[in-house]
Amino acid sequence: MKYIYAIVAIALLYFVGNDIYKQNTKTAGGGKSTRLACHKTCKVFERVYDVELLKKAQETVRTGEYELISRIKEAKFMETKMFEYVQLKKVDKMVRDAITKRRDHDAKADGKVAIDYYIYENDKADPGKKTKKSKLYAGFLRFVMTYNGIKFYSVQADFMNLEGTDIPKSVECAIESFMTAS
Secondary structure (H helix, E strand, O other): OHHHHHHHHHHHHHHHHHHHHHHHOOOOOOOEOOOOHHHHOOOEEEEEOOHHHHHHHHHHHHOOOOEEEEEEEOOOOOOOOHHHOOOHHHHHHHHHHHHHOOOOOOOOOOOOEEEEEEEEEOOOOOOOOOOOHHHOOOEEEEEEEEEOOEEEEEEEEEEOOOOOOOHHHHHHHHHHHHHHOO
16 A cells, blocks of 8 residues: 555656646747746747847846837738727837836846837738637737847737737736746
8 A cells, every 4th residue: 555655646746846847948949838927817929049148138138238129010901999099109118117127236238139029919800810719819019039139039928908908917927028038
């Protein structure tokens, strides 16, 4: 009987440990991420292209040294409504504020980081979107980060409200994803 309990305990430890490992290493291959609490409430896709540059860039951004580039992508097949409510300058401020929260005055700037993002309005009338699932969200924020001109990381965070009331949550989650990626 002791052996059965030992085997069950070992199997349980293996499955729990394997699940924890998978959760913590989800970003390396790209795809939907679930490693942070915010990933459970905001659908996030992220990809690390270069781990070494990622670490250098995180340190540089913690100093406040980065260039922010932003734009919008309106729907083409349906009447656009989102940008009556969502202003790019306000979202830029949300991004800067989310980065400022993570500022570290002891960090060192080594290179040049560009944070290039756009706000995409989900075009529900697009004939290429055939599934109901592809029409559920209102849009997404797509960030591509470069270090000295080399792409090292990208993250996409969806939002559900056409008026953009949940964009602050998506911005916060995208920046947290970037700053904690490994």
